[in-house]
Amino acid sequence: MDHTSPSVRVNRDPAMTDVARLAGVSHQTVSRVLNGHPNVREQTRLRVRAAIEQLGYRPNRAARTLATGKSQLIGVVAQNSTLFGPSSLLAAFELAAAAQGFVVSVRRVRVLDRSSIAAAVEHHREQRAAGIVVIAPTAAADAALTEVPTDVPLVAVDGDPERAGAALVTVDQEAGARLATRHLLDAGHETVWHVAGPADWFDAAGRMRGWQQTLEAAGAEVPPVSPADWSAASGYRAGLMLARMPEVTAVFAANDHLALGILRAMSERGRSVPGDVSVVGFDDVPEAGYFIPPLTTVRPDFDTVAAQALSLLLAGIKGRGQGGADRRVVTPTLVERGSVGPPKSP
Amino acid sequence: MDHTSPSVRVNRDPAMTDVARLAGVSHQTVSRVLNGHPNVREQTRLRVRAAIEQLGYRPNRAARTLATGKSQLIGVVAQNSTLFGPSSLLAAFELAAAAQGFVVSVRRVRVLDRSSIAAAVEHHREQRAAGIVVIAPTAAADAALTEVPTDVPLVAVDGDPERAGAALVTVDQEAGARLATRHLLDAGHETVWHVAGPADWFDAAGRMRGWQQTLEAAGAEVPPVSPADWSAASGYRAGLMLARMPEVTAVFAANDHLALGILRAMSERGRSVPGDVSVVGFDDVPEAGYFIPPLTTVRPDFDTVAAQALSLLLAGIKGRGQGGADRRVVTPTLVERGSVGPPKSP
DNA sequence: TTCAAGAATGTTAGCGCTCACGATATTCCA
DNA sequence: TGGAATATCGTGAGCGCTAACATTCTTGAA
Structure with missing residues (x-):
């Protein structure tokens, strides 16, 4: 880099050799204290640490990565x-x-x-x-x-x-969906409708599977699923359909935002939640407790x-x-x- | 590292010298083509690129960082x-x-x-x-x-x-708050109440200032602010208070989640939005359009x-x-x- | 044709660190 | 007390790259 003027190097970050010189040891010893190597006398360890402190030395990660081959x-x-x-x-x-x-x-x-x-x-x-x-x-x-x-x-x-x-x-998406579906069934609903997430998402597929399994295991009818993406907007659209059908009394939404859209659609259509229809979401977003009404949902940790x-x-x-x-x-x-x-x- | 057995280095990632050897040039020339240096003959540039391709060479960032001193x-x-x-x-x-x-x-x-x-x-x-x-x-x-x-x-x-x-x-938080407050005033409200974010946040302070300025400029009364954090829960608590006071007809919430809590509180108290009270939020979260009712809000880009x-x-x-x-x-x-x-x- | 200017490439020396090994210093038990 | 074992420390090389300088190869105009 600089072959002529040593003054240029004055403002450079302190390196291990600088610490070594100040502490009166070799750079290798500095490396040892830095990496917690055992065989260093307590006294020299302290000297090195003091020098590090005094110079404001910080190890150069790039150099370490280069030398070790791992970052x-x-x-x-x-x-x-x-x-x-x-x-x-x-x-x-x-x-x-x-x-x-x-x-x-x-x-x-x-x-x-x-x-x-x-x-x-x-x-x-x-x-x-x-x-x-x-x-x-x-x-x-x-x-x-x-x-x-x-x-x-x-x-x-x-x-x-x-x-x-x-x-x-x-x-375990399926387990979560089972929880939700079972909860709805246990509340007395004949069956549970599902507003699903995008088909190419594993999350969505798993939630749908869990829902369907639970229904089948309970001998309940498996109604057609309403396809959606993850957005409140698509939940709203699906909700508008569902609200028209008097036979839907329970809906499991693939996530909370979908559920929010459904809540809104139900509200617009004059169907009360949970009076006329029950809704369960998935995710437990922080604000889910403040939807109207507060949303029962599944929480992945x-x-x-x-x-x-x-x-x-x-x-x-x-x-x-x-x-x-x-x-x-x-x-x-x-x-x-x-x-x-x-x-x-x- | 390894001074004895060259076989250990066999599985190592190819380095610049490997590319150089294969292309029949010096490693420096490889460096030049990699960095788009001008003075390289088109023909050799191609040879080098071919060698890079053939070996699956990828430059080592750590080495570059070390050499240049900048990452x-x-x-x-x-x-x-x-x-x-x-x-x-x-x-x-x-x-x-x-x-x-x-x-x-x-x-x-x-x-x-x-x-x-x-x-x-x-x-x-x-x-x-x-x-x-x-x-x-x-x-x-x-x-x-x-x-x-x-x-x-x-x-x-x-x-x-x-x-x-x-x-x-x-x-520009103040500008956003002015937009919101002015919008509410323009709708005919005598004044606008404010549910503020945490006092130590600049965002919250700015939004509050903008709100207050607008009110003062319009000669409207400046009602006491309801303190809150950013959560729907605290918005709900504030909303419960506000709902009790018949004179509040317009609320500017410091963010959308606060607004959500307020919406919920109003709904519980039987005060309709926007019939009895109008609400404006801040942030434009993706689901804001599906709150009940859809939330008018301020969108920062x-x-x-x-x-x-x-x-x-x-x-x-x-x-x-x-x-x-x-x-x-x-x-x-x-x-x-x-x-x-x-x-x-x- | 010739030679200087510039283009194209090569050579060397580090960047700051770790690894392997060698050199001392210290310890401990026979 | 001696010397092997161990603890402590230093030395030299090399990680893969770029900067600076040295060298060779092309040009083009005198």
């Missing part, structure tokens, strides 16, 4: 959405990873298609990420993962529950999902070579509020 | 929340930064106090981040920024609009805020040494829906 970086691939589930998951994961001393770098993709996901993963590989997490809630996203090289640990969150051969953390994903990833990072196909499932719980009641007696 | 990394400090504003901002920023070839690393902090922020910023400095963005919506967070060294470009988002001497992007923050940061990264005190303000707009009407004639 402390976890790459995350997520979709560009403000959906409650994904974003709480992300926040929880970042916090958990930071607590373990990892840096997390997020790469957002606009659409969850094969090539976008692949590019994002590739990006993280280029950064020499120690591990990669992909939030892959759709079939297309999950499919992209089958193609990526396996030399860096990768865990999928919300991926295909059926797929084998990769680390995966999911919430995103903190736990994040923690599991991290632990799976760390296992992969440490015990390289295997540990691939582990999977963790977290079971949601039912939060009872005010949107469910008994059916109106005819 | 392509932007550090972001954000609070650990799923509040709509901050998380949309974050998503928008990550997308914009990625488009410019930057990696963004997010550090969440549990509380927005001085030491947490300082630690998070320090963390990014340790990573040799090229620039840092801090989402600093409270006084404490903003105060922490005055202490950080200025050798790496830093831009605050949502920071203290009054503070001088630092790059800052904010949305987070994409623009993110874009401005990035452009400010890049300016700081490029034109080192100055460019400090620039600031950008983005003005929100009013979204009219169904929660505002004329006051009931007495």
